[in-house]
Amino acid sequence: MNFSRRHFIGAATGLAAAAVLTACGSNSGGVSTGSGSSSASGGSSSGSGKLIQWYHEYGENGVQEAVNRYAKDYKDAAVTVKWNPGSDYMKLVATTLLSGNGIPDVFESENGATLDMIQQGQVVDLTDVVGDDKDKFSKPVLDRMTYQGKIWAVPQVVDMQMLYYRKSVLEKAKVEPPKTFADLAAAAKAVKTSAMGGFFAGNDGGLGVLADLFIWSAGFDQLNSDDTDLAFMESNFFDAVNAYRDFSTSGGLLTSASKDWFDGSPFINGETAMQWTGLWALNDIKKKWGDDFGVLPFPAFGSAGRQAVPFGAYGSCAAAKGADNNVEGAKKFIKWLWVDQTDKQVDFANSYGTHIPARTDLVSKASQISDGAGKEAADFVDKFGHASDLLWTTTISDSFNAALTNVIKKKADAKKEFAAVQKTAQSELKRIKK
Amino acid sequence: MTSTPAVPTTSEPARRRSLWARIRGRQGRNLWFALFVTPFVVGLLVFVYIPIVWSAYLSFFDARATIRPTTFVGLANYEYLLSDPLFRNSMMTFIVFAIFIVPVTYACSLGLALMLDNVGRFRAFFRSVFFIPTACSYVVAAMVWRLSFFNGARFGLINSLLTTLGFNGVDWLGGTNSWYWVALVSLRLWLQVGYYMILLIAGLNQIPVDTYEAAAIDGASGWRRLRHITLPQLRSTTAAVQMLLLIGAFQAFDEFYNMMSTAGSYPPYARPPLVHLYMISVGGSQQDLGLGGAGTMILTAIIVVFGLAQNWWVTRADRRQA
Numbered sequence: 001m002n003f004s005r006r007h008f009i010g011a012a013t014g015l016a017a018a019a020v021l022t023a024c025g026s027n028s029g030g031v032s033t034g035s036g037s038s039s040a041s042g043g044s045s046s047g048s049g050k051l052i053q054w055y056h057e058y059g060e061n062g063v064q065e066a067v068n069r070y071a072k073d074y075k076d077a078a079v080t081v082k083w084n085p086g087s088d089y090m091k092l093v094a095t096t097l098l099s100g101n102g103i104p105d106v107f108e109s110e111n112g113a114t115l116d117m118i119q120q121g122q123v124v125d126l127t128d129v130v131g132d133d134k135d136k137f138s139k140p141v142l143d144r145m146t147y148q149g150k151i152w153a154v155p156q157v158v159d160m161q162m163l164y165y166r167k168s169v170l171e172k173a174k175v176e177p178p179k180t181f182a183d184l185a186a187a188a189k190a191v192k193t194s195a196m197g198g199f200f201a202g203n204d205g206g207l208g209v210l211a212d213l214f215i216w217s218a219g220f221d222q223l224n225s226d227d228t229d230l231a232f233m234e235s236n237f238f239d240a241v242n243a244y245r246d247f248s249t250s251g252g253l254l255t256s257a258s259k260d261w262f263d264g265s266p267f268i269n270g271e272t273a274m275q276w277t278g279l280w281a282l283n284d285i286k287k288k289w290g291d292d293f294g295v296l297p298f299p300a301f302g303s304a305g306r307q308a309v310p311f312g313a314y315g316s317c318a319a320a321k322g323a324d325n326n327v328e329g330a331k332k333f334i335k336w337l338w339v340d341q342t343d344k345q346v347d348f349a350n351s352y353g354t355h356i357p358a359r360t361d362l363v364s365k366a367s368q369i370s371d372g373a374g375k376e377a378a379d380f381v382d383k384f385g386h387a388s389d390l391l392w393t394t395t396i397s398d399s400f401n402a403a404l405t406n407v408i409k410k411k412a413d414a415k416k417e418f419a420a421v422q423k424t425a426q427s428e429l430k431r432i433k434k
Numbered sequence: 435m436t437s438t439p440a441v442p443t444t445s446e447p448a449r450r451r452s453l454w455a456r457i458r459g460r461q462g463r464n465l466w467f468a469l470f471v472t473p474f475v476v477g478l479l480v481f482v483y484i485p486i487v488w489s490a491y492l493s494f495f496d497a498r499a500t501i502r503p504t505t506f507v508g509l510a511n512y513e514y515l516l517s518d519p520l521f522r523n524s525m526m527t528f529i530v531f532a533i534f535i536v537p538v539t540y541a542c543s544l545g546l547a548l549m550l551d552n553v554g555r556f557r558a559f560f561r562s563v564f565f566i567p568t569a570c571s572y573v574v575a576a577m578v579w580r581l582s583f584f585n586g587a588r589f590g591l592i593n594s595l596l597t598t599l600g601f602n603g604v605d606w607l608g609g610t611n612s613w614y615w616v617a618l619v620s621l622r623l624w625l626q627v628g629y630y631m632i633l634l635i636a637g638l639n640q641i642p643v644d645t646y647e648a649a650a651i652d653g654a655s656g657w658r659r660l661r662h663i664t665l666p667q668l669r670s671t672t673a674a675v676q677m678l679l680l681i682g683a684f685q686a687f688d689e690f691y692n693m694m695s696t697a698g699s700y701p702p703y704a705r706p707p708l709v710h711l712y713m714i715s716v717g718g719s720q721q722d723l724g725l726g727g728a729g730t731m732i733l734t735a736i737i738v739v740f741g742l743a744q745n746w747w748v749t750r751a752d753r754r755q756a
Contacts (some may be wrong), residue, residue: 116499404700
């Protein structure tokens with residue numbers, strides 16, 4: 001074929017026009033343009049028997065195969081699973097819901113639907129999906145997915161974080177496993193050697209992962225009961241932050257390790273005697289240290305404080321404007337998989353890494369958490385578990401983390417720094433409440 | 435197509451060109467012009483100008499999790515940002531950063547360009563050596579800087595060197611000191627200097643050789659040659675380079691975000707305005723495009739003010755010389 005210049009220009013302008021059209025498609029905004037658009041994974045059109053389901057990338061081997069298997073077992077619709085690699089899953093979900101193109105019918109979301117999703121009508125109410133089985137789910141977990149009395153996501157599996165310590169190392173230094181923060185600071189200093197750090201909670205000095213624990217372990221909640229103000233502007237909280245500031249320069253805190261807090265490697269490699277990390281690291285730690293380790297919640301700050309652990313749960317949501325325009329089908333599928341299929345839920349929680357089933361009646365069936373440190377972890381969630389508040393938005397948490405960093409690393413005055421956070425939070429809460 | 439003769443009384447065929455023919459131009463030149471330019475103009479409009487205008491418009495509205503304006507809030511987004519201590523801080527930090535990094539990068543690039551101008555042999559080799567870092571992505575370089583050179587653990591490259599020499603390791607990026615600026619500035623210089631060096635070499639090549647010859651006959655050399663010939667002749671290149679550097683400094687994002695961010699968060703220090711806007715408007719799972727729009731408008735205003743000031747400064751020197 002003689003590919004003349006005219007052909008080329010024709011093709012080029014055609015491409016440009018196509019680019020413009022696609023841009024318009026994704027620029028037309030809001031959530032109302034979602035229906036009928038084709039999906040990235042399947043290109044399926046409207047129809048009652050098709051569903052697209054999104055997951056983020058789970059690190060454990062076998063999860064992807066497992067969720068594909070679950071989808072295949074569902075007989076009422078052809079479910080296409082889309083696995084989304086990369087660490088920006090929640091941003092991907094938010095932008096997809098916003099752009100209105102290729103919205104999945106069913107998707108998992110960190111700690112359930114976000115406030116934006118609920119307020120903008122991007123997800124549908126799943127209260128009747130959970131229905132009478134409500135009491136079978138862990139109450140704090142389900143509460144986190146509830147807003148104004150309605151359930152917006154069905155919890156899939158629960159993750160939590162806790163303190164791992166080496167029994168033999170603590171014994172050798174003649175210190176007890178720490179129940180209060182003062183004990184933790186003393187123990188970390190006592191066990192520290194030139195080759196092994198005392199306590200490790202991340203390469204940022206622990207501020208990122210421990211941020212909310214300063215509130216909970218000091219005995220407070222993030223927000224007051226009517227969600228209008230911070231609930232922790234008390235001296236015990238300021239003392240807690242100042243105590244951590246002093247601890248971070250005492251030598252007991254390890255500030256750099258081979259991996260970050262969410263990886264058990266620093267503890268496994270013997271870089272630290274105590275580490276704050278997730279339940280998901282339990283298996284590897286057990287393999288390496290056998291009985292020579294124990295687990296604890298985060299210790300209490302001061303006499304008014306209490307021990308605490310954070311938990312998080314991915315919840316399954318149904319999109320209001322999914323690509324297949326099949327809200328009823330999506331709800332039915334969520335009920336089937338995350339409420340009724342208990343054997344699959346146990347498999348999901350127990351066979352790939354260590355997690356806690358979202359339904360409390362299944363906890364005893366998950367072999368990894370039926371005894372030892374795993375069982376203790378499950379108990380910690382029940383007794384000391386907290387999840388970040390739905391209204392604790394990125395703006396508030398960013399401002400809070402900044403104040404924390406300024407106090408702990410730059411030695412700023414705690415009262416003054418958090419007063420600024422309070423101002424930000426008050427105006428943010430006023431702005432977002434509808 | 436109406437065909438009104440340009441001059442009704444004459445019957446010359448050339449004067450009776452139709453309107454269409456005039457639009458087309460000689461040999462259809464206008465048509466070809468339109469054909470070639472339109473795709474790019476459309477692209478520019480759709481991907482640059484419309485978003486700019488749209489975000490300016492959105493900045494007066496509440497636009498959370500939607501790119502359509504919902505409620506008109508007037509200047510509330512601007513008020514919120516200007517009273518946000520973190521945003522104000524990041525602005526101040528970045529004005530100081532720009533005032534520092536622009537002249538330093540310029541001086542380094544100019545120094546290299548002048549040195550390479552005097553190198554007789556291997557000139558192409560050295561040019562490539564200094565230019566190659568430009569081809570490296572900011573993200574990749576930030577990772578190398580963060581995980582290897584400026585790793586705060588004792589096995590970090592610089593720290594192992596320090597320990598071997600008998601010094602204590604430094605917690606480079608941890609934030610308990612201000613050493614993170616060394617990492618950030620060195621990375622920016624490494625990536626940028628080569629590129630601006632090439633621009634300045636191009637500028638140097640524009641200076642006529644006879645000027646230097648005349649100066650040499652008059653006995654000018656070394657510093658006087660640089661001060662009175664090279665720098666004045668380079669002025670337009672300098673203005674362009676400094677403007678690009680200034681915009682680059684305010685748009686800093688990649689290396690900062692990749693070097694300083696911690697799992698899901700970013701410390702309050704060394705926080706460029708763009709990173710802050712990213713954090714509060716689209717960074718988490720929430721999307722607040724009204725706030726983001728207001729922030730970019732404020733940032734644009736500051737870049738414009740600095741750009742005008744710089745332009746005024748450069749043209750003032752020109753006027754003085756004239």
